[in-house]
Amino acid sequence: MKNRPLLSVCLMVLCIIAFMVVWGRERFIKELRPSPIERYAAEGDNITICGKIYRQEQKENCRMIYLKENSIYSNSKKFQESKIIIYTNSSQKLHIGNQIKVCGKVSFYEEARNPGNFDQKFYYQKQGIHGKVRSDDIQITDYKRNKLKDRLEKFRMNWQKMLQREMGERDGSALAAILLGEKSGMDQEMKELYQVNGIGHILAISGVCFLCWVFLIGEKMA
Structure with a gap:
């Protein structure tokens, strides 16, 4: 190693990068930091969300409604959450831009259990989504749409x-x-x-x- 200074430098850089990825990724990537819903709500808590629809997806067994600019009420606390996904079986007609109110139980995405597996939590965190709610209790509070x-x-x-x-x-x-x-x-x-x-x-x-x-x-x- 003494006769190969370039190799030593490369190994040091690799060690630093590995350390930053494992230890410091939440410090350097804003989307990976714990969001308000992770701090103020626990798995299975009943919450009320008021947000704006910006996307919808129809899955085989449910419907996914993506909300942004959310105000959330949980355990007598009120806080803001940038994005969240609602899973529902409701056939109610909704449009992009509608403001809705949803009541349901919150849950969180799981991390990959084995190396190389799909990391659902990381996938949604990169999109700024830290939680999901299962509910068929949906009310439209503003019919304005894009x-x-x-x-x-x-x-x-x-x-x-x-x-x-x-x-x-x-x-x-x-x-x-x-x-x-x-x-x-x-x-x-x-x-x-x-x-x-x-x-x-x-x-x-x-x-x-x-x-x-x-x-x-x-x-x-x-």
Whole structure:
């Protein structure tokens, strides 16, 4: 090692990087720090949320409603939470931009139990989402909606259904994930293969590019 100073420096840098990733990632990445809901609510607590819908996904056995700008009431405490997901079986018609009030039990995403497995908690933390609520008790408090985003959402869902109908559930869902960034119907095994092989970003980037293209076309035709 004495005769190889460059190797010594490289090893020191690698040790520092490893130390920062293991010990300091929450200090350097804001989204990984404990959020208010993790500090003020416990698993299974009943909470009330008032927030704005910014995205919806239809899963096989439930519906996911993404909320932002949330005010939350839990254990006689009121606090703000940037984002949260509601899981529901309600068929109530909701639109992007609607303000809603939800009552239900809070729970948190799990970390990967084994190395190399999908880390659900880390995946949602990077999006600024630290908790989820299961509830069918949903009230609309403000019917104002974002018409452009709402139409794009419907357009994307209709394309996904068309691809699944024409190509089959498995292949159609995979193509919908690549073209539209809509991964809700994608086979879990196939999704994990993308992530393990380091090409999971294709499912997000392609969808964003496609929606930008649709938006630009719409602007020209308007």
